Amino acid sequence: MYDVIVVGAGPAGMTAALYASRSNLSVLMIERGAPGGQMNNTAEIENYPGFDSIMGPELSQRMYDNVLKFGTENAYGIVQDIKDHGDHKEVITEEKSYLAKTVILATGCVHRKLGVAGEESFAGRGVSYCAVCDGAFFRNKRLLVIGGGDSAVEEAIYLTRFASEVVIVHRRDELRAQKIIQDRAFANEKISFLWDSVLEEITGNEMMVTGAKIKNVKTGEVHEEEIGGVFIYVGLEPLTEPFRNSGITNDEGWIETDLEMKTSIPGVFAIGDARAKDLRQITTAVGEGGIAGQQVYKYIEEKL
Template sequence: MYDMIIVGGGPSGLTAALYAGRAELKALMIEKAFHGGQMVTTNEVENYPGIIETTGPELAGIMYEQAIRFGTEVKFEEVIKIEDEGDIKKVVTASNMYEAKTILLSMGAKPRKLGLPNEEALAGKGVSYCAICDGGFYKDKTVAVVGGGDTALEDALYLARLAKKVYLIHRRDSFRANKHLQTRVAQSSVEVIWNSGVTKLNAEETLKSIEITNLIENTTQEIPVDGVFIAVGNIPVTELVKGLVDLNEQGYIMTDENCKTNKSGIFAIGDIRQKKLRQIITAAADGAIGVYEAEQYLVEHE
C-alpha cells in the first residue's frame, strides 16, 4: 500500500516525486514511456528559473535524478485502469496492480498537430507548438502562426514583439478568438492570411518555407519562414479518467486552485488540468501543490 501514486512522469510528476520523497511518503511514480513528457521534445530551454540555458532532455534528466534521490519508487509501465474504492485507490497496468491512499494524475496534454508528413521530424527545428517557450529563438526573424482561436492570436501578438514579420494563417474568414484579441491583431503588424491552411513544410535540416493553400480558390503559395507555430489546440490525455473525475468541455480535468478534483484523495497536476498557462514551471508548481494537498488529506484520514 502506497501513500501516493503519481501517474505520469512529466515535469509535474517528477516534481511531485521529489516532494513526496522529501516528505518521506511511500510514493510510486508510473510513467508509460520516458521521464520528462513533452519537455524532452524541446531542444532549448531558456525560461526555467535558475538555469540560464539547457535542453529539454537535460532538464528532464536532472529532475529525474532529484526525484529518485529521496526514495520515490519509479516504474515504467502503461496504466490501463484507475479505480476509486474510497479510502483505497487502485492503479492497474498491463502486468501489475498497485494500491494507494492518494493519486496524483499527471498524464499531461499533447499539442494537436497538422498531420503533415515531416511535421514531427521538424519539431524543434522550425516547428513549434509553444510561442512563449520558443519565441525568443526567432528574434528579428520571419514566423507564421497557424490557428484562429485565443491562443493563436495571443501567440501572434507575442511574436510580433520579437520577430521581424509575423503571418497568421487561418482556415476560415473570421476568427473564433475573443473580440479584444481580434481588435489588437487588426491594429498590429501581424499579416492575416484568411481561408488558408498550411499544406507543406519545406526544409533542409531546418524549416525554410511553408506552402499555403487557399481553401476556397484552391491556389497555393510558398512563404519563406524561419519558424511556424501551430496553435490549433491541445489534446489532454484524459481517456483513462473519463467517468472517474469531472472534465470540462475540452476534456481537461477540473480542479480547484489546490489541484483537488471532485473525488476525495485524487488530485490533478500539470497540463492535464484546466488552467490558463501550460509551461514547465507551472507544471512543476502544480507538482509541489498537489503533494502538499495530498499530505493534508493523509493526515486528515489517518
C-alpha cells in the first residue's frame, strides 16, 4: 500500500512525486514511456526559469534524477482503470494492480490527428508529429508544417536546420503563436506560408510521401505541392480514456479539478496537460505538481 501513486512522469507528475516523497510519503510513479512526456519531443526550451535555453530531453533527465533521490519508485505500465475503494484506490495496469491511499493523475495529452487521406498510411513514412524525433530524417527536403500555434511555428523553425524549405500551412490569415516566435519565423529565409489553407490529402508512393493537396478555404481551389514530409500540429487530445466513466472528465475528456487539484473523487487528484485549462506549459505543470504533492500529504494527514 503506497501513500500515493502518480500516473505519468512528465514535468507535472515528477514534481508531484518530488514534493510527496520529500514529505516522507511512499510514492510510486507509473509511466508508459520515457520520463519527461512531451518535453522529450521538444528541441529547445527557452521559457523555463533558470535556463536561457535547455534541450527537452536534458531537462527531463534532470527532473527524473532529482525525483529518484528522495525515494520515489518508478514502474512501467499502461493504466487501464482506477477503482475507488473509499479508504484506498486500486490502479490497474495491463500486467498488475497497485494499491494506494491517494492517486495523482498526470497522464498528459497527445497531438491530435487531422484525419485526412494518407495521414495514417504514411505515418512513419513522411508523416510526423515530432520534429525533434524525426527532423534529421528529412535533410534537404521541402516540408509542410500544418498549424499556426506555438508548437507548429517553433517546430517549423527547428526543421529549417535540416530542410531545404519549410512551408507553414495555416487555415487563417495570421498565426496564433506568440509574437516573439512569429518574428523568428518571418525572419527565417527558409520558411514560407500558405495562408487561409488546409491540408486535404497526403500523397506518395510505396516508400514515402511525395506530395500534398492543399485547399484554399476562401476560394475552394485545390492545388498540389511537391514535398518530402508533413509535420502536423493541430491541437491536443487528453490521455484520459481509462477515466472517462468515472465522472471526473468533461465531454471532451479533460479532467476537471478545483484549485487544489482535487477531482470529484476524494483522494484522486489531477495535474498537468490532462486538466481542463487554458495554458499547457512546463511551468504550469510544475506548479500544479507542487500543489498536488502538498495536497496529498494534507489529505493523508487528515485521515490519520
